[in-house]
Amino acid sequence: MTTYFLQAFIYLLAAVIAVPIAKKLGLGSVLGYLVAGVVIGPLWGLVGEETATIQHFAEFGVVMMLFVVGLELEPRMLWEMRHRLLGLGGLQVALTATAMTALGLYFQLAWQTALAIGFIFSLSSTAIVLQTFNEKSLGRTEGGRSAFSVLLFQDIAVIPMLALIPLLALPELQQAAEGLAQAADHHDLSLVAGLPGWAYALVVLATIIGLVAAGHYFSRPLFRFVADSGLREIFTATALLLVIGIAALMGLLGLSPALGAFLAGVVLANSEFRHELESNIEPFKGLLLGLFFITVGAGINFSVLAGQLGTVLALTLAVIVIKLLVLYLLGLVFRIRGSDRWLFALSLAQAGEFGFVLLGYSQQQHVITPALGQMLSLVVALSMFLTPGLFILYDKLILPRYQRRSNDPEADEIDEQGTVIIAGIGRFGQIINRMLIANGIKTVVLDHNASQVEILRSVNIKSYFGDATRPDLLHTAGIEQASLLVVALDEKERSVELVQYVKRHYPKVKVFARGYDRGHVYALRSVGVDYVIKETMQSALTLASEAMIALGGHPFRVRQRRAVYEALDREHDKLLYESWLQSSEEDRFGTHYRELFMQLEELLAKAMQGEGNDRHSRAERSWTPPPKGYADNLKPSGSEPD
Structure with a gap:
């Protein structure tokens, strides 16, 4: 018993130290877990043969992750995203898998093995990409939204991949494994052993239909009964019972437990208990997934890396370049513009955590040999390690180039002028704009986020793409004749610079601004803003x-x-x-x-x-309503009263 406690302590200590450091360095938690596994495994030798056993247990975290993914996939949301989901995501998976399969065939691998490798490297890292998008506020960009659509399709595509991989088993590997199993006298529990093919298909079909029906008709009464007890731990136990039970049932039928968990999640996506289920499963999912990634890192064979360093590096580079080319071409086809196209391509050019899952599953199903699996796991891990470098490449080299281009006259042609110019049309600027327009005050809206401008135009709110800090655009928008400039930019420094420029060159124009905090408010005051409000x-x-x-x-x-x-x-x-x-x-x-x-x-x-x-x-003593006719004397142009 003491040995198990020591092993658990080592795994948890490695995670507690490595993951926060990785997060602070901008590497992401997944890479933190991988590094922790490498340190306690190949480098220091603190864990050993038990890693493979623990990894089988930790793989249940993947089952839980697919259950949570299913919970988040409401049918309505999938329908709204169908064009990018099926078009962009489907083509990315298909083209990348085809290219990787062709590469495997070039190296004279069996077509079954090559196809499994194509599946593995067609996927990207959902955990790393979405976390980086959140940290860098890239999720709302056109490139970020397109990348999310592809990641969502990839998560869904894992299910049919898991179902197809057992059909790709190589006879020679299967015979060798059966011989070893007989020698070990090991038997797995199965409800379908010995059934003919047609009977097995009927059992599988009936099980899936029964699972969907039970989730739809019986889950709500069950959860209401449990919720009425008022005991949170019993609800947690029920959630675990649901996932573990479905996983066990799928295992008894010879199917992927992840497939059953995913289907159960989709069925329960519209349930009123969805958020409660997700919050109860999330801690177990995160901990087991972290343990899974640690075991992957601990299982990396450094002797293989040292012996085949050139091959591993060449394959890693080939994977990144092939995926980058496929993604960039799809960006052109789907008209993803400018730096967003590069963001879309670079962010998804790595392999992902599901690659480890499919790789391990392919070895279990006798599609990939253990030796090849060890080398490919190094390629997957190394491509994930290089992902932060791809984002740095985007931030330091690609984005500045497009920002310099944006200083050229590529902004919209402004064909009208108004009493008020609004710089920035985010959630704050939109409310101001609607209020002014509703009261008959003409506005000119400028925003340098093209996707935001397109969204507003889709709801008939006229706005122009352009950087409001550019003097030529301010002139075209009519800053000389305007009465008021509203500064609602997201960037603090740019908003201060804009206020300073306008007050220096157009002192008669009143400038109102939004401040994020006291420091920003004081900075705006120091350059002469007429009115500023803390957000x-x-x-x-x-x-x-x-x-x-x-x-x-x-x-x-x-x-x-x-x-x-x-x-x-x-x-x-x-x-x-x-x-x-x-x-x-x-x-x-x-x-x-x-x-x-x-x-x-x-x-x-x-x-x-x-x-x-x-x-x-x-304020209470001095408030009085305006006199009759007051509104009639107001001039919409904002000129001084007579």
């Missing part, structure tokens, strides 16, 4: 006020205290801004600033403790 200030105060009312506070008293909070924050903010101005660039929020901020917190606490003595805020 989350009002929404946070509104939610806090509603929370106090929900907890029993009187609405009038709560709103009064909100007014006091805003007044104190506004008054003390002047002192904070002066402190910020007087500080050096390196120490904007130094000791003096922090002391003033703590004073503000103390004043707020004291003000909130008082009952107010029926004192109305200045």
Whole structure:
């Protein structure tokens, strides 16, 4: 028993140390697990023969991952994505698998083995790519959305691949394995052993139909019964029971457990218990997947790498180049433009974690020899190790080139002018634009995100693709005649530069801006912005006020205290801004600033403790409705009143 505890401690310690370091370096958690396995296995020899046994247990994490993937695939979402999903994703898998199969045949491998290798290298790393997209905020770009469609199709394509691989078994490998099994007197449990082909097909078909029907009709009553107990651990046990039971049933029928888990997930995708199931399965899935990747790293044979270093490097480079060419050509066919096409191609040019799954499964099903499997696992791992380098290549070399090109006159031709120019039409700018247009104020919208502009045009919101910081575009948009510029750019530095430029060259134009935090607000003030608002200030105060009312506070008293909070924050903010101005660039929020901020917190606490003595805020006392005819005297052009 002590030995098992020590082994578990070694695996967990390796993960706890390696994965956070890999995340901080931008390498991703999957590579962290792989490195951890390499360190405790081939390098230090802390784990040994038990790795293969643990890997069989850890493979259940893949089953859980496919169950979660199935849960996320609502039929409606799949239908909406059908064109890119089937077109872009389907062609990528088919073309890459064909090219890799041809490469295998060139090296005189059996066609079954070559096809399995084509399946393995047609897949990319979902974990690495999506995590990197999230870290670099690339998920909403055209390249990011296209890559997601391909990854989603790849996840689905794993299922038929797992079903086809057993049909590719090589007779000579199968006979050798049967001989070894007989020598070991080992028998697997099976419900279909000895059945004729037609009976086996009927049993499989009936099982799948029964699985879908049971998931649709019996899962809801079961989960309601369990949920009524109010015991979270029982719901977790039920979720595990469901996945383990389906995996065991598929194993008894000689099918892939992952196939059954995926089908069960799809069936339950529309269930009201979907999110609860996902949250209960997620910790087990993550831990077992991490353990699986550690065992893959620990199982890497460095003697094979040292003996065939040139071959492994050449194959890795060939895989990346072939996938890159296929993806780039598909980007051209599907009209993915500019740097997004390179992002799409480079982000998916590696092999993926499912490659390890298919590789191990191909060896179990006697399609790939163990020696070839060891070499191919090195190719898969090395291509994943190189993925951060591909993103660095995109960031440092490709993206700057296209950004320089964007400075050339490729922006939309602006054929109208308005009272208000809005720079940036994200979630913040859109609300401003709709409010102004609804009140008859003409706007000109500029945004340098082409995909965002296309989305707005699809809902009949007129906007122009272009960088609002370019003086020529501002001139074309009519900055000289405009009354107001609204700055709602996502980049802090560019928004400050834009305000500074406009106030210097067009001082009569009022500039309103959105600030992310106090530092950004102060930077905008320092360059002359006329009005700036912290992005989350009002929404946070509104939610806090509603929370106090929900907890029993009187609405009038709560709103009064909100007014006091805003007044104190506004008054003390002047002192904070002066402190910020007087500080050096390196120490904007130094000791003096922090002391003033703590004073503000103390004043707020004291003000909130008082009952107010029926004192109305200045805003409450001074508010009166506008006189009759006031709106008729407003001029939409924004010119000064007569």
